[in-house]
Amino acid sequence: MKAQELRQLFFEFFSSKGHVIVPSAPMVVKNDPTLMFTNAGMNQFKDIFLGNNQPVNKRVANSQKCLRVSGKHNDLEEVGHDTYHHTMFEMLGNWSFGDYFKKEAIEWGWELLVKRLGIPEDRLYATIFEGSREDNVPRDNEAFELWQKCFTNPESRIIEGSKKDNFWEMGETGPCGPCSEIHVDIRDDEERKKIPGRDLVNKGHPHVIEIWNLVFIQYNRKSDGVLEQLPSKHVDTGMGFERLCMVIQGKKSNYETDIFQSVIKEISAITGKPYGANEKWDVALRVIADHLRAVSFSIADGQLPSNNKAGYVIRRILRRAVRYGYNNLGMEEPFIYRLVPALAQAMGNQYPELQTGRDQIARIIFEEETAFLKTLGKGLKMIEKMIVDLRKEKKNILSGKTAFEMYDTFGFPIDLTQLILRENDMHLDLKGFEDEMKNQKDRSREDAATEAADWIIVMETDGTEFTGYEKSEDDVRITKYRTVKIKGKESCQLVFNKTPFYAESGGQVGDTGIITSGNERIDIIDTVKENNLVIHIARRLPSDPTIIFRAVVDLEKRQMTANNHTATHLIHFALRSVLGNHVEQKGSLVTPDRLRFDFSHFSKLSKEELSRIEEMVNKMVREDHRSKIAVGVPMEKAKSMGAMALFGEKYGDTVRVVEFGKSVELCGGIHVESTGRIGIVKIVSEGAIAAGVRRIEAVTAGKAEEYINEKLKTLDEVASLLKSSGSITESVEKLLSENSSLKKSIEKLQAQSVNELLKDLTSKALIINNIKYISGQIETDSADVLKNLAYQIRSSSENTVLVIGSESGGKANILVMISDDLVKDKNLNAVAIIKEIAGDINGGGGGQPFLATAGGKNPAGISSALKKAEQYIRRYEV
Numbered sequence: 001m002k003a004q005e006l007r008q009l010f011f012e013f014f015s016s017k018g019h020v021i022v023p024s025a026p027m028v029v030k031n032d033p034t035l036m037f038t039n040a041g042m043n044q045f046k047d048i049f050l051g052n053n054q055p056v057n058k059r060v061a062n063s064q065k066c067l068r069v070s071g072k073h074n075d076l077e078e079v080g081h082d083t084y085h086h087t088m089f090e091m092l093g094n095w096s097f098g099d100y101f102k103k104e105a106i107e108w109g110w111e112l113l114v115k116r117l118g119i120p121e122d123r124l125y126a127t128i129f130e131g132s133r134e135d136n137v138p139r140d141n142e143a144f145e146l147w148q149k150c151f152t153n154p155e156s157r158i159i160e161g162s163k164k165d166n167f168w169e170m171g172e173t174g175p176c177g178p179c180s181e182i183h184v185d186i187r188d189d190e191e192r193k194k195i196p197g198r199d200l201v202n203k204g205h206p207h208v209i210e211i212w213n214l215v216f217i218q219y220n221r222k223s224d225g226v227l228e229q230l231p232s233k234h235v236d237t238g239m240g241f242e243r244l245c246m247v248i249q250g251k252k253s254n255y256e257t258d259i260f261q262s263v264i265k266e267i268s269a270i271t272g273k274p275y276g277a278n279e280k281w282d283v284a285l286r287v288i289a290d291h292l293r294a295v296s297f298s299i300a301d302g303q304l305p306s307n308n309k310a311g312y313v314i315r316r317i318l319r320r321a322v323r324y325g326y327n328n329l330g331m332e333e334p335f336i337y338r339l340v341p342a343l344a345q346a347m348g349n350q351y352p353e354l355q356t357g358r359d360q361i362a363r364i365i366f367e368e369e370t371a372f373l374k375t376l377g378k379g380l381k382m383i384e385k386m387i388v389d390l391r392k393e394k395k396n397i398l399s400g401k402t403a404f405e406m407y408d409t410f411g412f413p414i415d416l417t418q419l420i421l422r423e424n425d426m427h428l429d430l431k432g433f434e435d436e437m438k439n440q441k442d443r444s445r446e447d448a449a450t451e452a453a454d455w456i457i458v459m460e461t462d463g464t465e466f467t468g469y470e471k472s473e474d475d476v477r478i479t480k481y482r483t484v485k486i487k488g489k490e491s492c493q494l495v496f497n498k499t500p501f502y503a504e505s506g507g508q509v510g511d512t513g514i515i516t517s518g519n520e521r522i523d524i525i526d527t528v529k530e531n532n533l534v535i536h537i538a539r540r541l542p543s544d545p546t547i548i549f550r551a552v553v554d555l556e557k558r559q560m561t562a563n564n565h566t567a568t569h570l571i572h573f574a575l576r577s578v579l580g581n582h583v584e585q586k587g588s589l590v591t592p593d594r595l596r597f598d599f600s601h602f603s604k605l606s607k608e609e610l611s612r613i614e615e616m617v618n619k620m621v622r623e624d625h626r627s628k629i630a631v632g633v634p635m636e637k638a639k640s641m642g643a644m645a646l647f648g649e650k651y652g653d654t655v656r657v658v659e660f661g662k663s664v665e666l667c668g669g670i671h672v673e674s675t676g677r678i679g680i681v682k683i684v685s686e687g688a689i690a691a692g693v694r695r696i697e698a699v700t701a702g703k704a705e706e707y708i709n710e711k712l713k714t715l716d717e718v719a720s721l722l723k724s725s726g727s728i729t730e731s732v733e734k735l736l737s738e739n740s741s742l743k744k745s746i747e748k749l750q751a752q753s754v755n756e757l758l759k760d761l762t763s764k765a766l767i768i769n770n771i772k773y774i775s776g777q778i779e780t781d782s783a784d785v786l787k788n789l790a791y792q793i794r795s796s797s798e799n800t801v802l803v804i805g806s807e808s809g810g811k812a813n814i815l816v817m818i819s820d821d822l823v824k825d826k827n828l829n830a831v832a833i834i835k836e837i838a839g840d841i842n843g844g845g846g847g848q849p850f851l852a853t854a855g856g857k858n859p860a861g862i863s864s865a866l867k868k869a870e871q872y873i874r875r876y877e878v
C-alpha cells in the first residue's frame with residue numbers, strides 16, 4: 001500500500017467512527033511561550049485540555065506535521081544513525097474531548113491495525129501503566145482488561161511500564177494521565193525465535209519499535225505535585241506515520257518506504273552515492289533526506305533559517321545536512337536545494353504549501369548552503385593554523401575552549417574538529433569542551449527560569465471577552481490570578497472576564513494602562529497571550545481581587561500603535577504593487593514608536609522603488625480610507641475576498657478581515673478608523689535580515705514629523721555652515737570640487753619640493769671611500785616623500801648611498817637607499833645600515849638590500865643616526 005493510500009485509510013477509518021478530519025496545524029508555533037515547534041498532534045488542542053477553549057467537535061482525527069529537535073523532545077542526534085527517528089515526521093492521531101475514553105480508543109486501535117491493516121497479532125505488544133505509589137495512582141487495570149480481550153495470548157503480549165514510559169504529562173503542571181503504547185516486532189522469523197520480542201520492547205531495537213501511543217488524560221497536576229481528577233476525560237493518540245508505512249510496506253527502515261525513496265534516489269543521482277553501499281554513505285543519505293523535509297516544511301510555514309530562536313534551530317538542522325554531505329559524501333558545492341522539486345513532487349499532494357513555495361524554499365536553502373560551506377572552508381583554515389601552532393609548542397591537545405568557540409561562534413561542527421585533529425595525531429580536550437557546553441546551557445536555563453504558582457480561581461467563566469475593538473475602558477472582574485517569578489523577580493498575572501486590553505499578538509505589542517477601584521490603582525505593564533488565555537501583567541495583586549475594576553487602556557500609546565499597525569497594511573499593499581506578488585509578509589513588529597515589516601524579496605530596493613512605495617502609502621493615507629472590518633469570516637471566504645493568507649491559523653478558526661481601500665488582510669489587530677489619522681508615513685530604513693528576506697522600518701504621525709524635522713534641522717545647520725543662500729547641493733558640490741583641485745595643487749607642490757630637496761641634497765653630496773654619499777635631514781610630513789625621493793635618486797644614479805631622516809608628528813623616520821650597482825658589486829646592504837642606526841631613534845626597521853626604512857620615537861636622535869651611517873660607509877672596506 002502506498003503511503004498516500006495509507007494516510008487516507010486512516011482518515012476514512014476514523015471518519016467512520018464519527019471523527020471530523022481536520023488539517024495539520026502549522027509546524028511553527030505562535031503564541032505559546034513554552035513551545036517553538038509542534039512536537040505532537042495534541043499541541044493544537046492544548047487549550048481544550050487546559051479548559052481555555054471549548055472544542056468545536058468532540059471527536060477529531062488528523063495527520064500532524066511534527067518537529068522534534070528542541071526542548072522536551074529532541075531526536076536530532078539519532079536522526080540518520082537510526083532508521084526510525086526523524087526530525088520532522090507526521091503523527092496520525094485521534095482525539096476525544098470529553099467524549100469516548102479507554103474502551104473505544106483501544107478497541108479502535110486494535111481494529112485498525114489488526115483487522116483493517118492485517119498486522120499479525122503475534123507481532124504486536126501493548127504496554128500499560130504499572131501504577132505509582134508516589135503519585136497515588138493505581139495500575140491501569142482498565143486498559144489491561146481491554147487489551148486482554150484483544151489478544152489471543154494476552155499474558156505474553158501485555159507489558160507493564162513505569163512512569164517514565166507510561167505516564168504522560170503536558171508539563172510540570174497541567175493535564176496528564178496513563179498511556180498505553182503499541183509496539184511492533186518486524187524482525188525475521190529466525191531472529192524472533194532466538195529472542196522473544198517482549199524482551200526487546202522499549203530497548204532501542206530498530207526492529208521492535210513503538211508505533212502508537214494512546215494517552216488517557218484523566219488528571220490535572222497542581223504545582224505542589226498533587227494530582228486531581230479532571231471533570232472530563234480525554235483521549236489523545238499519536239502514531240508515527242512513517243513507522244506505520246514501514247510496517248505495512250514490509251520494510252526494515254522508514255527510509256525504504258515510498259515516502260523517502262524518490263528523494264533518496266535523487267540524492268544518489270546528484271552525489272553518485274547509491275543507498276545500501278556502505279554505512280557512511282547511508283547515514284548521510286538518511287540525514288539529508290530527513291533534514292530536507294524538516295527545513296522545507298518550516299520555510300513553507302514561514303520560519304526561515306536565522307540567527308536566533310526557532311530560526312536558529314532550523315539553520316542548525318540544515319547545517320547538519322550540509323556537513324554530512326561534505327564529510328560523508330564529499331559534496332563541497334551546494335546541492336540540497338536541488339532536491340526541493342523531488343520533495344514537492346513526493347509530498348505536495350498532501351501539503352500543497354510545498355508546491356506553491358517550491359522556488360522560494362530552494363532559493364533560501366541555496367543561500368544558506370553557500371554561506372555555510374564558506375564557513376566550513378574558513379573553519380578548516382583556522383584549524384590547520386591551530387594545528388601548526390600546537391606542533392610548534394610541541395602539544396597535541398586542542399583546548400575545549402577553543403573548540404567551543406569555533407563551534408559556537410563560527411558554527412564549526414565539533415565532530416569535524418575531532419576528525420581533523422585525529423588525522424593529525426592530535427585530540428580534543430573533550431571534557432573541557434563539554435564543560436563549556438554545559439556552562440552555556442546552564443546560562444540559558446537560568447535566563448529562562450520561570451516559576452509559576454497555581455491559578456487561584458475567583459470566578460468561573462468561559463474565557464475572556466475582548467471589548468477593546470470598541471472601547472478603551474471597561475468594567476471588569478478578575479476571574480483568576482497567580483504570582484510568577486521570572487529570574488527571581490516576582491510579578492502577578494491577572495485574567496479578566498472581559499478586557500479592553502489588547503494582548504500582544506500578530507506583531508502588535510500588548511496594551512498597557514491601569515485598573516482602578518476606589519483608592520486602589522494598579523498598573524498593567526503588559527498584556528500577553530498564553531495560548532488563548534489573555535494575561536494582564538501587574539507588579540502587585542489588588543488587595544481585594546473580587547470587586548469590580550475600571551480597566552483603562554493608555555489611549556495615546558494605543559493610538560500611536562494603531563497608526564503604525566494600519567501603516568504596515570498599507571506598506572504591504574504598496575510593496576506588492578511595486579515589487580510584485582512574490583512579496584509575502586514574513587513578520588512584523590508594531591509598537592507605539594515605530595513599525596517593522598519583514599517580507600520576502602531577493603534584492604535591495606532601489607531609491608526609486610522606495611520612494612514609489614512611500615508615495616503610494618501616503619496617497620492612501622490622504623485618501624482617508626475608512627476601515628471596513630468583518631469578523632467571524634471562514635478562512636475560505638476570506639481568501640476569496642483577496643485577503644493575503646497569514647500563517648498560524650488553526651483548524652476551526654474564523655478570521656477577522658481588515659480592509660482599507662484595496663488593502664485586504666487577515667488581522668486581529670487594532671487599527672485606525674480611517675487612514676487620514678496616520679498623518680504621514682516615513683520609511684527610515686530598508687535592509688536584508690536573512691536570505692531572501694528584507695526589512696522595512698518606518699515611523700508615522702508625530703514620530704514621522706519628529707524624524708523629518710530632525711533631518712531638516714541638520715540641513716539648516718549645514719546651510720548655515722556653508723553660509724550659502726542658494727541651493728545646498730550646489731554649495732556642497734562646489735566645496736567638493738574646490739577640495740579636489742586643492743588636493744591636486746598640493747600634490748604638485750609636494751612633487752616640486754621633492755625636486756628642490758633633491759637638488760639641494762645632491763649639491764651637498766660627499767665622496768667617501770669613492771662612493772657618492774648623500775645625506776641630510778629634511779622637513780616633510782609624509783613618509784611617502786622620503787620614498788619618492790629615494791626612488792628618483794635610485795633610478796638616475798650609480799655608485800650612490802642616500803641616508804635621510806625626517807620628523808613628523810613627534811616621530812622619527814629614517815631611510816637608507818643604495819644604488820643597485822653597489823648592492824651587486826660591493827655587497828653593501830641597506831638593511832644592515834638601518835639595523836645599526838635605528839637604535840638612535842629608539843626604533844626598529846627593515847627592508848631590502850637596496851632600500852630600508854626605520855621608524856622610532858626619538859626625533860632628537862636623527863642627527864646622530866645620520867652620523868653613524870656616515871661612519872659606517874667610511875669604515876666599509878670596498
Ligand code: ATP
Binds near residue numbers: 085212238239
Ligand atoms: P520513541 O520512544 O520511539 O522515541 P516516543 O515515546 O518519543 O517514541 P511519542 O511521544 O509517544 O513517542 O509519540 C507518538 C508516536 O510518534 C510514537 O509512537 C512514534 O510512532 C512516533 N514518533 C515519535 N518520535 C518520532 C520521531 N522522532 N520520528 C518518527 N516518529 C516518531
Ligand code: MG
Binds near residue numbers: 073075
Ligand atoms: Mg522519543
